[in-house]
Amino acid sequence: MSVLARLRKIPFWSWVWFILGVLYFILPLYATLDFSLRMQRDTLGFRSYEKAFADPQFIKTFTYSITLAIATIIASIILIVPTAYWIRLRLPEARRIVEFITLLPFVIPAIILVFGLIRVYSAPFKIPFTDVVLLQSLTTFKFGTNILVVAGYMVLGLPYMYRSVDTGMRTVDVRTLTEAAQSLGANWLTIIVRVILPNLRAALLSGALLTFAIVVGEVVLASFLGVPAFGPYLFLLGQHRAYEPAALSFVTFLLTWVAMGIIQLVTGGQGQAAGAH
Amino acid sequence: MAFLEINNISKSFGKVEVVKDFKLQVERGEFVSFLGPSGCGKTTTLRIVAGFEPPSSGRIVVNGEDITNKPPNQRDVGMVFQAYALFPNMTVAGNIGFGLQVAKKSSAEIKKRVAEMLELIHMSDFGGRYPYQLSGGQQQRVALARALALSPQVLLLDEPLSALDAKIRVALRSEIRSIQRKLGITAVYVTHDQEEALSLSDRVVVMHNGEIEQVGTPFEIYNFPQTAFVANFVGTLNAVSAEVIDPASHTLRVEGMNIQAAQGLDGKQRGDKVMLAIRPERLSFESEGKKANLLDCTIENITFLGSIVRVQVLIGDSRLDMDTFNNPFLELPKIGDKVKITCSREAVLILNH
Ligand SMILES: Nc1ncnc2c1ncn2[C@@H]1O[C@H](COP(=O)(O)OP(=O)(O)OP(=O)(O)O)[C@@H](O)[C@H]1O
Ligand SMILES: [Mg+2]
Numbered sequence: 001m002s003v004l005a006r007l008r009k010i011p012f013w014s015w016v017w018f019i020l021g022v023l024y025f026i027l028p029l030y031a032t033l034d035f036s037l038r039m040q041r042d043t044l045g046f047r048s049y050e051k052a053f054a055d056p057q058f059i060k061t062f063t064y065s066i067t068l069a070i071a072t073i074i075a076s077i078i079l080i081v082p083t084a085y086w087i088r089l090r091l092p093e094a095r096r097i098v099e100f101i102t103l104l105p106f107v108i109p110a111i112i113l114v115f116g117l118i119r120v121y122s123a124p125f126k127i128p129f130t131d132v133v134l135l136q137s138l139t140t141f142k143f144g145t146n147i148l149v150v151a152g153y154m155v156l157g158l159p160y161m162y163r164s165v166d167t168g169m170r171t172v173d174v175r176t177l178t179e180a181a182q183s184l185g186a187n188w189l190t191i192i193v194r195v196i197l198p199n200l201r202a203a204l205l206s207g208a209l210l211t212f213a214i215v216v217g218e219v220v221l222a223s224f225l226g227v228p229a230f231g232p233y234l235f236l237l238g239q240h241r242a243y244e245p246a247a248l249s250f251v252t253f254l255l256t257w258v259a260m261g262i263i264q265l266v267t268g269g270q271g272q273a274a275g276a277h
Numbered sequence: 278m279a280f281l282e283i284n285n286i287s288k289s290f291g292k293v294e295v296v297k298d299f300k301l302q303v304e305r306g307e308f309v310s311f312l313g314p315s316g317c318g319k320t321t322t323l324r325i326v327a328g329f330e331p332p333s334s335g336r337i338v339v340n341g342e343d344i345t346n347k348p349p350n351q352r353d354v355g356m357v358f359q360a361y362a363l364f365p366n367m368t369v370a371g372n373i374g375f376g377l378q379v380a381k382k383s384s385a386e387i388k389k390r391v392a393e394m395l396e397l398i399h400m401s402d403f404g405g406r407y408p409y410q411l412s413g414g415q416q417q418r419v420a421l422a423r424a425l426a427l428s429p430q431v432l433l434l435d436e437p438l439s440a441l442d443a444k445i446r447v448a449l450r451s452e453i454r455s456i457q458r459k460l461g462i463t464a465v466y467v468t469h470d471q472e473e474a475l476s477l478s479d480r481v482v483v484m485h486n487g488e489i490e491q492v493g494t495p496f497e498i499y500n501f502p503q504t505a506f507v508a509n510f511v512g513t514l515n516a517v518s519a520e521v522i523d524p525a526s527h528t529l530r531v532e533g534m535n536i537q538a539a540q541g542l543d544g545k546q547r548g549d550k551v552m553l554a555i556r557p558e559r560l561s562f563e564s565e566g567k568k569a570n571l572l573d574c575t576i577e578n579i580t581f582l583g584s585i586v587r588v589q590v591l592i593g594d595s596r597l598d599m600d601t602f603n604n605p606f607l608e609l610p611k612i613g614d615k616v617k618i619t620c621s622r623e624a625v626l627i628l629n630h
Contacts, residue, residue, distance in 0.1 A: 172365060179329055180362040180420075182349040184376035184427065194375075198366040 029253060036246035048243035049251075057233060058248070065222075065230035068146070069215035072153040073208045076161045079154065081204075084165045085196060088174055102162040105155050110220040113155060117148050118224070145225055152221045157211035164210070168203025169196075202266045209259040217252060278341065280305035280463050281326075281431055286335035288321055288487075296322050297487045299335070303431075303465065308457055310466045310474040313484035314510065319467040322484075323433050326465065328352050339430050355424030357434040361416040363408040369395070369419050370404035376427040394422040397456060414445040421453065425460065432457070432464045438473065450477060471511050475499060483507045505628045508554045515557065515597040516628070521549040527622070529553065532593030536570045538625040552628045557587065559624035560599035562610075563617035570622065576614045590618060 039048040052058060087095050105113075118139060125135035138144035174196055181191045197204075222229035234252075238245040279302035288296040296318040303309050311319040324330045326337055328349030336345045344352050363372050370391050377387045395401045398418040408416055417437055424432060437453070438446045454477050457464050468474050474481045475495040483490045483498060483506070491498060491507045502508035505516060519529040524542040528535055531553065538553075545551065563571060574590040574597070586609065588599045599618060610616050 173360060173362070176358055176360055176362040177364060179327075179349070180356065180358060180364070180423075181375070182329075183327060183352075183354060183356040184423070185350045185379045186375075187350060190379060195364055195366075199364070 029250070032246050032250050032253075036243055036250055039243040048247040052237075052244040052247045055244075061228050061230040061233040062216075064228055065216050068149060068153065068227075068229065069212045071146075071150050072157060072215050073211050075150060076154050076157055076207070076211060077204060080158075080161050080165050080207075081197075081200070084162060084169055085174060085192075088166075088169050089178060098162075099166075102158045105158055110152075110156065110218075111224075113152055114221050114224040117152055121148055139225070145227060149221060149225055149227050149229075152225075153211070153215050153218065156218065156221070157207075157214055160210040160214070161207040164203045164207035165200065168200045172199040174199075202263075205266050206263045209263055213256045213259060216255070279303055280307075280340055281465070282336070282338040283322070283326065284336045284338065286322065286325055286332045286337070288318070288325060288330065289333045294333075295487050296325070296332075299487075299489060301482060301489070301492065303463060305463055306461045308454065308464045308466065308477060308479045310468055310478040310481050311484055312468060312471060312474040312481050312511070313490075315469060317484045318487040319469070319484055320435055323435055323465060323467050326431070327354055327356050327433055353427075353430045355427065355429035355432045357417070357420050357424050357432070357437045359436040359439055361408070361413070361420045361440075363416055363420055363423070365408055367407075368404065369400070369406050369408070369411070372408070372419055373423045373426050375423065380427065390426055394426050397425070397459075398422045398452075412445075413441050414449055417441065417449065418452070421456070425456070425462070428460075428462075430463065432462050434464065434466045436467055436469070439468070439470070446473075453477070475511070483510065485510075502554065502626065503629055505552055505554070508626065508628055513557055513598060515555045515560075515595075517553050517555075517592075517595045517597070519551055519553045521545045521547055521551060523547065529625075531572070532595055534572055534592070536572070536625060537622050538627055539622040540625070540627050542627065554626040554628055555597070555620055555624055557598040557600040558585075560597065560618050560620050561601060563619050569619075570625070571617050571619050574616060574618055576610050576612050576616060579609060579612060590616075 036048050037044045037046070039045070039051070083098070087098060121138040121144075122140075124133045124137045126133055136144065138148050177195055177199070178191055181195050186195070217231055217234075218229070219231040219235050223232040223235070234245060234248055237248070281301075281303040283299055283301040283303075286296055286299040287294060299318075299322055301309070311322060313319055321330060325332045328344070328347060332345065336343055338344070339352075339354070364375065367375065373394050374387045374391045377390055382390075391404065392401070395404055398421065400415065400418060400422075403411065403415065403419075408419070411419065417440075421434075421437070434453070438449055441449065450473060466474075466477060475498070478495060480492060481495055481498045482492050485506050491503050493501075498507065498511055502511060502514075508514050508516065517531055519531045519536070521542060522528040522530050522535060524545050524547065527538045527540065527542055529538065529542075529551065530536070536553070542551075572592055574592045576588060577591050577596065578589040580587045580589075581603070582600075584603055585600045586603050588601065588609070590597050590599060597618075
């Protein structure tokens with residue numbers, strides 16, 4: 001069947017809803033783009049983009065956020081992959097409670113998370129009933145604060161990361177694969193490195209990209225912990241300037257879309273492969 | 278001493294005992310099947326042999342060595358799974374060579390062995406393909422080759438054919454058996470398909486509710502089932518209740534008619550109730566007083582099944598199935614006819630419980 005013939009088979013109302021949906025997403029984006037291109041009166045141009053990119057604060061906050069995002073992704077993978085793996089393998093009964101925990105960030109606003117972090121970690125941690133300090137107050141030095149921010153972002157990214165990893169593990173049936181590898185003499189390290197991780201590539205990538213998108217745009221956590229991140233920068237910029245924030249928003253949008261495209265490319269390829277049975 | 282010994286294995290999940298005092302001795306090179314209905318503990322027993330589950334009690338011994346406490350990756354036991362479980366990220370050759378790589382064999386040796394294995398499963402041209410590019414039957418053959426590449430002491434197969442369609446199932450089943458014979462490997466095969474178990478195995482272990490009902494050759498299991506469960510589960514069967522008339526002459530009474538068994542009635546007394554079993558193919562229409570037992574009956578139904586014709590008859594209140602070969606030159610009686618059917622004394626089985 002030709003593509004055209006296939007398209008014709010789609011019912012009329014499906015088309016209507018589809019087009020409405022596309023307009024809903026595209027129009028604001030188009031408006032932002034259009035606005036960002038009109039910094040100079042009566043001509044379309046990239047002036048606002050040039051100005052935005054030229055701001056040293058932009059480079060600084062953007063690289064900082066990207067670094068945070070990468071740290072968050074690595075830490076999340078190290079925490080979540082073994083956890084999800086162990087639950088699939090040995091603790092299926094713990095699954096529901098862990099799933100519940102991973103959904104909490106959807107229910108509890110980030111503002112509560114950040115105040116909790118500040119309350120707990122702004123005082124030095126002592127062994128109870130003594131004055132022996134186990135852990136310095138994390139909010140008082142840069143590296144400590146960075147740890148808090150990354151930990152907070154891990155929580156925010158948890159629903160996405162856990163879900164994609166867990167789904168990935170279900171689709172490849174890690175349990176049976178693990179047993180097959182074991183019966184062929186493989187130890188845990190070999191199994192994880194050569195069997196589990198390679199088969200989770202698509203899942204890890206999609207989890208990582210979603211986490212990336214969250215971290216780069218996040219405002220609340222970053223501003224309350226006072227770190228020079230991209231989210232608060234964009235927010236501030238929005239209060240003083242008109243065109244540059246539009247330009248940067250559009251760039252962020254574009255980045256997210258490129259990320260989605262990469263997910264589609266990687267997982268879509270696999271989906272086709274699986275469908276070939 | 279047997280090659281694989283499963284000594285008094287029990288396994289409980291929580292309070293439920295799913296395998297109860299399982300005892301089996303498997304000789305070197307033997308092909309043994311576990312046959313039983315869903316949930317009877319076949320997989321659990323197999324997984325205990327593989328080392329994926331620890332037994333609650335009992336020992337597993339292979340070739341004189343107690344492996345009960347060894348982890349699965351040190352047991353030298355190959356496993357084939359129902360869902361194939363090929364590594365999706367590796368090619369066919371990569372899958373087959375995985376165990377050899379883990380064992381740190383030289384790459385020349387791995388290459389040679391993989392080629393041998395591909396030859397064995399008649400898939401020499403498929404080494405570079407990925408699992409998703411293969412049919413189910415091909416995937417399972419690769420899984421078999423992968424398990425055999427390391428020449429394990431024991432090969433375990435858990436319903437390896439049940440995800441395949443009927444034709445491939447039959448073809449692959451004889452292929453598995455011929456490969457097993459060629460390599461002389463000791464194999465334990467789990468299935469709930471009696472035809473598979475009977476056609477493949479040197480011996481069949483019939484399981485029920487976590488217990489062994491009967492162990493024997495396919496011939497023994499089919500022709501001399503010792504319990505009602507085995508008789509019912511393996512093949513079709515007519516079970517009727519009977520009353521002992523004369524223990525000395527092995528005479529029983531069924532629906533008011535006397536019937537004689539070849540099997541002894543040790544320990545039974547006149548008036549005891551027992552269960553009799555007769556296979557449908559052992560019954561036939563009366564012919565010139567050849568056989569010992571003659572039963573009056575009424576034809577209730579006749580079903581044409583191709584090479585055989587299944588006739589349902591009523592004897593008193595009991596319904597019996599009778600299979601006769603389809604013979605185009607022989608006229609069958611009509612429904613409602615009163616006829617005599619007969620069977621030999623040997624065909625009358627007395628079930629233990
Ligand atoms: N990990 C487990 N936890 C709790 N119960 C289990 C577990 N594994 C198996 N069981 C129970 O043990 C019993 C036997 O299961 P098993 O898988 O051995 O059956 P089976 O004979 O292989 O059946 P099938 O033909 O359906 O594969 C079942 O009642 C099952 O519910
Ligand atoms: Mg099973």
